[in-house]
Amino acid sequence: MCGTDKRSDPCPIITKSLSSDSIINLDHGDPTMYKEYWERMGDKCSITITGWQSLSYFSNTSNICWFLEPEFEKEVRRIHSVVGNAVADHYHIVVGNGSSQLFQAALYALSPANALQPMNVVSAAPYYSSYPALTEFLKSGLYKWAGDACNFDKEEPYIELVTSPNNPDGFIREAVANCRKLGKLVHDLAYYWPQYTAITAPADHDVMLFTVSKCTGHAGTRIGWALVKDREVARKMTKFIELNTIGVSKDSQLRAAKILQVLSNCCECARPGETENFFEHFRGQMTERWDRLRGVVKGSDLFSLPEYPVEFCNFFGDFFEAQPAFAWLKCGEEIEDCESFLKNHKIITRSGRHFGENSKYVRISMLDKDNTFNLLLQRMSTIIQNTH
Amino acid sequence: MCGTDKRSDPCPIITKSLSSDSIINLDHGDPTMYKEYWERMGDKCSITITGWQSLSYFSNTSNICWFLEPEFEKEVRRIHSVVGNAVADHYHIVVGNGSSQLFQAALYALSPANALQPMNVVSAAPYYSSYPALTEFLKSGLYKWAGDACNFDKEEPYIELVTSPNNPDGFIREAVANCRKLGKLVHDLAYYWPQYTAITAPADHDVMLFTVSKCTGHAGTRIGWALVKDREVARKMTKFIELNTIGVSKDSQLRAAKILQVLSNCCECARPGETENFFEHFRGQMTERWDRLRGVVKGSDLFSLPEYPVEFCNFFGDFFEAQPAFAWLKCGEEIEDCESFLKNHKIITRSGRHFGENSKYVRISMLDKDNTFNLLLQRMSTIIQNTH
Numbered sequence: 094m095c096g097t098d099k100r101s102d103p104c105p106i107i108t109k110s111l112s113s114d115s116i117i118n119l120d121h122g123d124p125t126m127y128k129e130y131w132e133r134m135g136d137k138c139s140i141t142i143t144g145w146q147s148l149s150y151f152s153n154t155s156n157i158c159w160f161l162e163p164e165f166e167k168e169v170r171r172i173h174s175v176v177g178n179a180v181a182d183h184y185h186i187v188v189g190n191g192s193s194q195l196f197q198a199a200l201y202a203l204s205p206a207n208a209l210q211p212m213n214v215v216s217a218a219p220y221y222s223s224y225p226a227l228t229e230f231l232k233s234g235l236y237k238w239a240g241d242a243c244n245f246d247k248e249e250p251y252i253e254l255v256t257s258p259n260n261p262d263g264f265i266r267e268a269v270a271n272c273r274k275l276g277k278l279v280h281d282l283a284y285y286w287p288q289y290t291a292i293t294a295p296a297d298h299d300v301m302l303f304t305v306s307k308c309t310g311h312a313g314t315r316i317g318w319a320l321v322k323d324r325e326v327a328r329k330m331t332k333f334i335e336l337n338t339i340g341v342s343k344d345s346q347l348r349a350a351k352i353l354q355v356l357s358n359c360c361e362c363a364r365p366g367e368t369e370n371f372f373e374h375f376r377g378q379m380t381e382r383w384d385r386l387r388g389v390v391k392g393s394d395l396f397s398l399p400e401y402p403v404e405f406c407n408f409f410g411d412f413f414e415a416q417p418a419f420a421w422l423k424c425g426e427e428i429e430d431c432e433s434f435l436k437n438h439k440i441i442t443r444s445g446r447h448f449g450e451n452s453k454y455v456r457i458s459m460l461d462k463d464n465t466f467n468l469l470l471q472r473m474s475t476i477i478q479n480t481h
Numbered sequence: 482m483c484g485t486d487k488r489s490d491p492c493p494i495i496t497k498s499l500s501s502d503s504i505i506n507l508d509h510g511d512p513t514m515y516k517e518y519w520e521r522m523g524d525k526c527s528i529t530i531t532g533w534q535s536l537s538y539f540s541n542t543s544n545i546c547w548f549l550e551p552e553f554e555k556e557v558r559r560i561h562s563v564v565g566n567a568v569a570d571h572y573h574i575v576v577g578n579g580s581s582q583l584f585q586a587a588l589y590a591l592s593p594a595n596a597l598q599p600m601n602v603v604s605a606a607p608y609y610s611s612y613p614a615l616t617e618f619l620k621s622g623l624y625k626w627a628g629d630a631c632n633f634d635k636e637e638p639y640i641e642l643v644t645s646p647n648n649p650d651g652f653i654r655e656a657v658a659n660c661r662k663l664g665k666l667v668h669d670l671a672y673y674w675p676q677y678t679a680i681t682a683p684a685d686h687d688v689m690l691f692t693v694s695k696c697t698g699h700a701g702t703r704i705g706w707a708l709v710k711d712r713e714v715a716r717k718m719t720k721f722i723e724l725n726t727i728g729v730s731k732d733s734q735l736r737a738a739k740i741l742q743v744l745s746n747c748c749e750c751a752r753p754g755e756t757e758n759f760f761e762h763f764r765g766q767m768t769e770r771w772d773r774l775r776g777v778v779k780g781s782d783l784f785s786l787p788e789y790p791v792e793f794c795n796f797f798g799d800f801f802e803a804q805p806a807f808a809w810l811k812c813g814e815e816i817e818d819c820e821s822f823l824k825n826h827k828i829i830t831r832s833g834r835h836f837g838e839n840s841k842y843v844r845i846s847m848l849d850k851d852n853t854f855n856l857l858l859q860r861m862s863t864i865i866q867n868t869h
Contacts, residue, residue, distance in 0.1 A: 123537050131533035138532025142736055144743070145519035145526075147701035149511050150694075190578050190703075190726035197725070201619070223724075230724050231589070232622030306538075313535035313731040315578075336611075336618050337585070338578035342730040343701040348530055355532070 117465050117472075118441040119458040122260075122418060126460045127310025130374060140351045147343035157324065158187045158331045160340030168353035169318050172308075173295070175357045176372070177407050178285050180297040184320040185327035188341045189334055192283055192304040192317035196254075197227060197337075199279045199300050199319065202329035203252050204235040213239035213251035217269045218449030219421070221260045221281070222456075241449055242269040249275065255298075256281040258290045261448050261456035262399055263417025265290065283307045283317075288375035290415040291406035300326065305349050307418060309356060309371075310460075314345040372408065379416040382459055382466060386420060389470050393477045394425045420457040431455045438472055505853050505860075506829040507846040510648075510806060514848045515698025518762060528739045535731035545712065546575045546719045548728030556741035557706050560696075561683070563745045564760070565795050566673050568685040572708040573715035576729045577722055580671055580692040580705035584642075585615060585725075587667045587688050587707065590717035591640050592623040601627035601639035605657045606837030607809070609648045609669070610844075629837055630657040637663065643686075644669040646678045649836050649844035650787055651805025653678065671695045676763035678803040679794035688714065693737050695806060697744060697759075698848070702733040760796065767804040770847055770854060774808060777858050781865045782813045808845040819843045826860055 131138060152162045166186050173181040189195035204212040214228045218241040228238040239245055242253050253276050257266040260283070268278050280298040284290065286308050304317035321327040334340065356371050390396045401415035422442075424431035430452045432444035445454025457469070519526060540550045554574050561569040577583035592600040602616045606629040616626040627633055630641050641664050645654040648671070656666050668686040672678065674696050692705035709715040722728065744759050778784045789803035810830075812819035818840045820832035833842030845857070 121538070123539065125537055128533050128536050131531075131536070134532050136531065139529055141527055141529045142732075143519075143524065143527045144522050144740060145516050148516050148519070148698050149513055150509070150700045151511065152701075190730070191728075193724070194726045227724060230721075231619050234620030234622065310536050312538045313540075313728075315726060315728060315730045333618075336581070336615060338582045338703060338726065340579075340701075340703060342578070342703045342733040344530075344732045344736050345730040348732050352532060 113468070113471075114439075115468070116439045116441060117461075117468050119461060119465070119469065120441045120443045122307070122458045122460055124306060124310040124312055124418075124460040125462045126378070126466075127375070128462070130371070131310070134355070138352050138355050140348050142344055142347065147347070150340060152340075152343060152346075157185055157327050160331075160334070160343075161186060161188045162343055162346040162350065165316075165318075165346040165350040165353075168350045168357065169303075171357045172353045173320075175360045176287060176292060177295050178287075178292045179282065179301055179303075179320055180295045181320055184301075184322055185324060187319040187321055187327055187330045187334070188346060189317045189319065190338055190341050191306065191315045192281065192302045192319075193223065193227060194334065194337065195302050195317050195319045195330070196224075196279070196281065198330040198333035199302070199326075200228065200233075200236045200252060201333040202326045203277045203279070203300075205250075206235070208235075208250075210249070212236040213245065213247065213249055214254065215239045215242040215245045215251055215269075216254040216256065217242040217266070219259070219261055219445065219454070220254065220449050221256055222443060222447035224254055250277075251275060252277050252279060254279050254281060256283075258284040258415060258417055260284065261419050261443075261445075261454075262421040263290075263401065263415050263419065264399070265293075265404075265415070284418055287372045287406060287408040288379050289417055291404035291413055292408040293404055293406070299323065305352065309352050311349065311352060314342075314349055316341070316345050316349040376409070376413075376416075379459065380413075383416040385470055386459075386473075389473050389477070390422075393480075395428070395477055395480055396425065396473070397423045416459075418458070418460050420459055422455050422457055424453050424455075428453070438476055440469060440472055501856070501859075502827075503856070504827045504829060505849075505856050507849060507853070507857065508829045508831045510695070510846045510848055512694060512698040512700055512806075512848040513850045514766070514854075515763070516850070518759070519698070522743070526740050526743050528736050530732055530735065535735070538728060540728075540731060540734075545573055545715050548719075548722070548731075549574060549576045550731055550734040550738065553704075553706075553734040553738040553741075556738045556745065557691075559745045560741045561708075563748045564675060564680060565683050566675075566680045567670065567689055567691075567708055568683045569708055572689075572710055573712060575707040575709055575715055575718045575722070576734060577705045577707065578726055578729050579694065579703045580669065580690045580707075581611065581615060582722065582725065583690050583705050583707045583718070584612075584667070584669065586718040586721035587690070587714075588616065588621075588624045588640060589721040590714045591665045591667070591688075593638075594623070596623075596638075598637070599623055599625040601625065601633065601635065601637055602642065603627045603630040603633045603639055603657075604642040604644065604837075605630040605654070607647070607649050607833065607842070608642065608837050609644055610831060610835035612642055638665075639663060640665050640667060642667050642669060644671075646672040646803060646805055648672065649807050649831075649833075649842075650809040651678075651789065651803050651807065652787070653681075653792075653803070672806055675760045675794060675796040676767050677805055679792035679801055680796040681792055681794070687711065693740065697740050699737065699740060702730075702737055704729070704733050704737040764797070764801070764804075767847065768801075771804040773858055774847075774861075777861050777865070778810075781868075783816070783865055783868055784813065784861070785811045804847075806846070806848050808847055810843050810845055812841050812843075816841070826864055828857060828860055 170181045173179045225238045280301045299322045301320040306312035403414045428434045442455035558569045561567045613626045668689045687710045689708040694700035791802045816822045830843035
């Protein structure tokens with residue numbers, strides 16, 4: 094959770110009760126912002142699990158993914174249909190212990206078992222900081238990290254990871270080398286939900302990864318899913334999860350099913366403008382946070398933020414620009430190492446170096462609790478004022 | 482779940498409603514025998530999880546294993562203290578998505594990151610059939626499967642897996658090469674519980690793996706734990722699980738905590754002989770099943786079963802012999818391939834070949850539901866009668 098293997102351990106302590114003197118940790122994307130909403134929803138999402146439920150390893154032996162709970166599968170298909178962010182019909186669904194495991198399952202499934210050389214794995218910089226470590230940590234002979242997709246020019250097979258909206262910078266992405274014959278694509282669509290970006294079309298790629306962590310904020314349940322077009326790829330991904338963890342917690346699948354059900358229900362029933370509409374509520378909250386952050390940074394030479402195009406969102410039926418889960422902040426000319434600079438002001442962020450970028454950039458979580466976010470803005474204001 | 486990678490796929494269908502003509506699948510160790518007990522316990526083990534619980538990735542940032550729920554840690558320490566099967570004081574606890582993941586975490590933690598050669602991984606035959614596949618499936622450069630520990634004579638570092646009671650054959654084991662300096666040990670104690678074997682002493686090895694699947698029958702929760710003596714090993718195992726799945730479902734940890742709590746309570750309060758005492762109840766059930774199976778096989782030249790020594794059990798305060806979760810059945814001289822022979826009689830088992838043994842042996846689950854077990858005995862009786 095603290096980035097790649099090379100980073101400091103143990104994990105920096107999260108500040109529970111913040112004071113003006115506290116260290117604020119925005120290094121990781123812990124989605125605690127969502128908690129207050131679910132508290133207000135009361136018992137709507139509560140589930141009770143009895144002692145005799147879910148004893149067996151198996152959920153559905155007639156499914157390729159034999160540990161996939163039918164209720165969870167149903168709600169995954171439904172939420173994609175309600176939101177319109179991905180085509181799920183005719184896709185196989187593979188459930189995973191979060192999308193990190195599914196990412197590894199996809200590498201396993203798409204790399205030939207008997208190749209002489211390990212498969213190249215690439216992603217365009219700035220790429221998600223965990224990709225290199227996840228690809229390399231077991232020194233697999235099946236695949237290896239081959240760096241920035243934009244610099245990859247070998248005539249060899251490769252897997253390209255396309256994260257869209259991108260982590261860390263929030264931009265919508267397409268494959269870099271779309272026309273090349275030797276490439277296989279894995280689309281990480283963890284943030285392709287309408288609180289973060291306009292839903293312009295249902296995605297229909299070969300392998301698409303999602304996770305409840307970034308959709309609903311339930312990171313602690315460790316539930317992700319893959320939509321997989323090809324039956325054999327789905328079978329091999331399932332095999333990976335069978336070997337790795339013999340399936341996925343049924344308790345968490347049932348809980349995630351309930352949460353997605355409530356989400357779909359509220360999308361279908363709540364009138365526009367009602368705060369009970371989850372996506373409407375969090376689009377509003379993200380808009381407010383981004384407006385306030387841009388307000389602080391505006392006119393400063395010290396920091397700058399990306400600008401996103403305005404796009405039409407099919408889900409909301411209006412235009413808006415992306416308001417990503419992370420701020421990809423660039424420091425001005427006088428600061429070489431933005432992470433260290435902010436750390437000196439008690440703001441923990443993740444340096445651009447971990448994303449294949451330079452140290453002028455940092456990634457800052459926008460999904461923390463209100464008091465942490467407020468303190469971030471306060472400190473950045475003070476830094477800017479003191480530098481003028 | 483269907484054994485190693487080389488075995489047939491998709492998973493054989495589990496028979497839901499059995500008839501005298503049904504295929505009965507005893508290939509895997511699905512612990513469905515336990516369901517009826519938990520049904521009788523009613524709401525004692527039920528837990529309710531609200532929508533706003535467990536959103537964060539983190540459980541306890543002051544613990545090396547930062548995703549370990551404090552409540553689960555407490556109940557793990559308590560059950561070992563109550564049962565007396567392992568020393569937990571002064572050990573670090575690492576929670577995993579089942580013990581398969583913890584096994585891989587242990588390999589990662591005990592293999593040097595920068596060795597020129599992958600670490601040898603060995604286990605004495607017959608060994609758990611998944612060990613070779615789990616060690617090899619990613620073609621890791623960190624470790625490699627080196628087969629039967631009894632045949633390992635290289636002057637190279639190695640990890641020995643000691644499964645005790647052993648899967649498949651139920652015998653209590655010690656490390657084969659205990660005195661050799663280059664070896665590191667991982668003890669898989671999944672079956673070291675008093676329904677299966679006498680608890681002769683609290684185990685105090687360097688790395689010990691347990692799982693609720695085999696202790697309480699809750700395989701679907703995917704919760705295992707490791708007791709780890711060395712802080713650095715615990716830290717590296719935690720790192721593996723962080724990279725692999727970013728932790729372990731909090732929902733399932735909370736559920737497992739509740740189940741272990743009820744178990745400890747019932748051990749401490751129920752009078753001996755009461756069926757509410759979980760271990761007493763299942764020791765009785767396993768005794769009955771083993772007596773019946775031995776009764777069927779007795780006097781037959783066709784099949785034989787291992788004999789286990791009588792040992793004093795500190796937990797029950799009396800003597801008994803092992804009654805393992807699997808029957809390790811040997812066929813007589815006239816049958817070369819016991820798995821195929823039984824398959825022709827609609828009994829699916831796992832051949833000795835997968836355990837580093839010959840095909841005269843098969844492993845048969847003893848943990849299936851009553852009706853499946855009854856049908857097994859009925860068919861074996863018929864086979865024996867027809868062969869005489």
